Amino acid sequence: MKPHGPIPPGFRADPDGMLLIGGDRADALADMAGDTPLFVYDSAMLTTRVAEWRAAMPTEVQLHYAMKANPYPPLLAFMAQLVDGFDVASGGELKAALASGMPAGDISFAGPGKRDRELEATITAGSTLNLESAGEADRALSIAGHLGLTPSLAVRVNPDFDLKGSGMKMGGGAKPFGVDAADVPSLVRRLLDAGADWQGFHIFAGSQALDAAAIAETQAQTVALAAQLANKIGATPPLVNLGGGMGVPYFPGDKPVDAAAVGNALAATLATRDPILADSRFAMELGRWLVAEAGVYLTRIVNRKTSHGETFLVTDGGLHHQLAASGNFGTVIRRNYPIAVAGRFGVDAEETVSVVGCLCTPLDRLGDQVALPRSDVGELIALFLAGAYGASASPATFLGQGAAREILV
């Protein structure tokens, strides 16, 4: 038996033992959707999560949603009502963000390989470009000139530090992202000289960290770096995007981030900030932390079989929808995401099984030797933390399968 990660708090069963998501039975949701596999996103959990963040953070800090985590249109439209801005990473995401109802002025675009047509669409919409290089700045200024528009431009800074303990390091050394801190002041002066509407800095040192102290330390470094750059430039950045960093507990032993501790530390950091940042606004940009726990992936058992004494539950889902949960996306050692039998939620484990997908590859494993209550063909398996980097970050067409259904409840 191998352990699985902790099931997010807030999930419970009805008297029959059926998992409830947003108050609805998992089996009823699958029926409503018309087929499995199925991603269900609980809007009430999104609301609660945003409220939790706002309660923890200083009121002067804005909340941006990094829509790469989950771009499902109904979820985007819901998030547009809850947060202060969207961060997008492509022209496709920009279009979806604009369609969600989020005002164009509250959308910013970061990405190391923006094409001319993406720069043009962003400038035309009136959204902000987070510039990743001097070359990109040249292209943006030139396009804005041709359009006769004043572009909203921020500079993404490649900081000289990274976020300790982060699953994904975005700073500290040579990176394709952002402008090396040393080169930022001259670039910003060029933007100001060119008459651009300079929006400030985007500084993203890492993501998926669980240690509040490490996040707080990185935020303090980020604010200090912003002040240092602003003093060199001689101008106050209108906005300092502090990046994200707050992760979620996927695996055995993982503990949730102490959001209150992050907020208290950030309040102290901001209270003592350099005077040049006195009138700056601040934002955090979160994706996974906001939406991961609100999502559940439901997949039906198609076959129950035994091979050499091991039991396999073969489902109609798999890595084509849940690449990261299968251990094949950015992880070195495969570990189990939280998993349950939807119809026996909270029931004690009775057997050790491996839950696999329907793909004809040994990589397609959703639960490796996990302890679960007994289940059989036709029953639903629930995989948790499916709200972020699931449906949109998996190879849906692999082996001719196709996308899973998605619903927001």
Add this chain to the structure above:
Amino acid sequence: MKPHGPIPPGFRADPDGMLLIGGDRADALADMAGDTPLFVYDSAMLTTRVAEWRAAMPTEVQLHYAMKANPYPPLLAFMAQLVDGFDVASGGELKAALASGMPAGDISFAGPGKRDRELEATITAGSTLNLESAGEADRALSIAGHLGLTPSLAVRVNPDFDLKGSGMKMGGGAKPFGVDAADVPSLVRRLLDAGADWQGFHIFAGSQALDAAAIAETQAQTVALAAQLANKIGATPPLVNLGGGMGVPYFPGDKPVDAAAVGNALAATLATRDPILADSRFAMELGRWLVAEAGVYLTRIVNRKTSHGETFLVTDGGLHHQLAASGNFGTVIRRNYPIAVAGRFGVDAEETVSVVGCLCTPLDRLGDQVALPRSDVGELIALFLAGAYGASASPATFLGQGAAREILV
């Protein structure tokens, strides 16, 4: 500097130094397709590859194409003319295989999680089901009974051995695939008693091996296992699908499989086979080996930038089309696929650069510190071995990007 894998033989440049694919210039192909990124598949290389296989193998062995490697419809239609059968892994692939012109009777379906509707579609079409469990056999027989049809059924065997040195082990121990060898005879007798049209065995011990001796040894074990099972059953399997196993050299130091050595060994194995297999047909099922080298992924440089002294070429492509090449699919240690500057093909390296994709994640790296001729914004990067497990095995919608173009030339 880090090495990259060997560029497949047969690629050359025109007098300007531009890579030719199927006789066409890479830049002209990108123009013809209308945009980059772009997968180009060279039909002449497919023809050559199949001819190479047929020259190496005993004439009594049939060639099946495992279409999961590349399901691009024009490529499928082309392969349907070259090979003796298609192996599919889902109802979606079955539909595409039938549309390609391959006769239904030459299509077989293997996959551990077949749904009832997939079993029904296969039986209705008259294609063969490779059964993966006794439970699946029950469902197939029941569905065939309801349809009033005689189902074509083979049994996929989980062998007690694996393919040594294979990148993907499909046998040897507890597996979700196939029926444990010990349970096969009784299952086949049940199929025969039920009046099914028993097609034989499907025995797939592993894939992506480069050592001819290991492949030959596995094939000998496979034929011996088929004979042993046939003798226990007391019937000759009409077809023994020997699986695949022949891989391609992706990485530095990899050498191509010696196909002639595999063929010679297989001829010797078949010449001395047990009399119960005298009238059996044999097939090999290949995907990657047939199509990988015929494909090139072309992506355009959007930005050339320096960070902390390292040079990055940021392209308009990335892991959303080339997940495996980025090192994020089934690999533990990231190594470089073969890569070149399309417009300076064969030119000596002049600099060390990292070629990255346009996604906002450090995972999106197509070439890590590779030595290349100097190149700049607007030029094309060619990533080789892109004909298998590229377009269909990558998360195309990630970060709002979308699928790459594909063409067969």
